[in-house]
Amino acid sequence: MVSWVPLLAMALMCWIFSAGQPQRLPIAVWNEDGASPLSRQLVRMLEATPGFARDVQRGAGASVALLHNAQLATHSSLLQRDVRQVVGTLSAGVEMQALAKRGTPARALQLRVEPIRTQLVALFNVSTNYEQFLATTLVPALVHILAMTAGAWSVGRELRDRTLGQWLHGAGGAAAVLAALLGKLLAPLALLWASALACLLYLSQLRGWAVAGSLAWIALGLALLVAVSLAAGAALAGLTLSLRTAMSGAGLLSAPAFAFSGVGFPLLAMSGSARTWAEAMPYTHYARLQIEQWQMSAPPAQSLPVVAGLLLATLALLALATVGLLRGLRRPERWGAR
Known part of the structure; x- marks a missing residue:
């Protein structure tokens, strides 16, 4: 997966x-x-x-x-x-x-x-091509779903199989638990990021949708999107101490992320509650970064707040996952829950 x-x-x-x-x-x-x-x-x-x-x-x-x-x-x-x-x-x-x-x-x-003429000037995606519009944004949305699911599954499986103590054996404090968590999430982070980046490179280099801004910033933002998604899934499993609940939460949060991202339906037209939900989703901010860099040729400083926000969210979610795992270590009766 x-x-x-x-x-x-x-x-x-x-x-x-x-x-x-x-x-x-x-x-x-x-x-x-x-x-x-x-x-x-x-x-x-x-x-x-x-x-x-x-x-x-x-x-x-x-x-x-x-x-x-x-x-x-x-x-x-x-x-x-x-x-x-x-x-x-x-x-x-x-x-x-x-x-x-x-x-x-x-x-x-x-x-x-025609006494008065209307001059329509398309600023971005001049050819109104759906490959440039949808494929480039749906690929990160798909990776967001996979990464959050992978984070929830990686940690939740240790709870379901009653192997949490074996996995964290010798972890005497928060730093050791965090190190074990990072070790578990490193492989899916590298694999999912590499897969998504390869796909975006295919679209930009082989399909001809050249990046107007910085591809490096897109790659950095994509890595942080995968990281925050993995951390969110791990936090769900650590806080709920249930694989089934964590997987359900991952699906609830990640599956509708694209619909609320503002790519297909503008954020300004959403109701207050819908926009609040959209702004709370990490994919919404990554999508803005990618569009700014890919199509608008925005300066990197324009995307810096998104990068900083995704990094802070990743650290906060990793901290929550660590707290949840420490609590789970003290409650072996919860191990094996579905």
């Missing part, structure tokens, strides 16, 4: 979003305008609509009805965008032809049809 399975899961994640954007989405055309040139042109461009050419020629205008399934949010938004663009282009062309027939000078046509 900390070696080849994460690599396989991340490879699957990258493969899922490798297309970048959904392509060739099927649409059905209901054309009640017969075989008029205008409706055929609209069909060729994208869509059709009832009574189109007749109403346009009379000057009454017409409408294009797009029936879309809003539950499929991505498909729906893409279809709406393309239909608006195509119908707008066709409508402007019809208007310009009508004005030209009335003798409007060619230079004035563009100004008459």
Whole structure:
């Protein structure tokens, strides 16, 4: 669960979003305008609509009805965008032809049809590619889940199997318990961090999504995300002295982390309680660091508070896990609990 399975899961994640954007989405055309040139042109461009050419020629205008399934949010938004663009282009062309027939000078046509222009400038992810948007952020989210689960399992298994005393044999104080805990968590830390970093390097170097800022800061933030996740899982097991409770808590905290991170749904639009929950999750802050460094080319100082916060949270959670294990050593009757 900390070696080849994460690599396989991340490879699957990258493969899922490798297309970048959904392509060739099927649409059905209901054309009640017969075989008029205008409706055929609209069909060729994208869509059709009832009574189109007749109403346009009379000057009454017409409408294009797009029936879309809003539950499929991505498909729906893409279809709406393309239909608006195509119908707008066709409508402007019809208007310009009508004005030209009335003798409007060619230079004035563009100004008459579009007196005020909107200039849309995309600052980041200009190609609106889902591989850059989702794959690069879902990989760390997946590692966050795996790391918190690994931390809970590593410590909780010693409790379940009644081997806590054997593992911490000779640990006479907090420093010795902390050293034993760090030794246990070091291997999953190295493996999960290396797996996630390899995946991000694949996306940035081989898939062409170049990092605009500092890849080193992303790697450091990723290491701290794995560390704080492992420490959180270990703290859950140490404080509850139950593998089952620790695993449940790890799933409760880590699984919805991406949904509350602000990547898919903006933090500013969340309710107060939802935003409080989001800000308490370490992945929310790491996601901000990665987006700042990967896409925004933010200076490292901009991400320094996130790095410091993740480090402090890791130390605090390790301290809680150590306290819980010391308490567990004094309560052997709790060993073996599920």
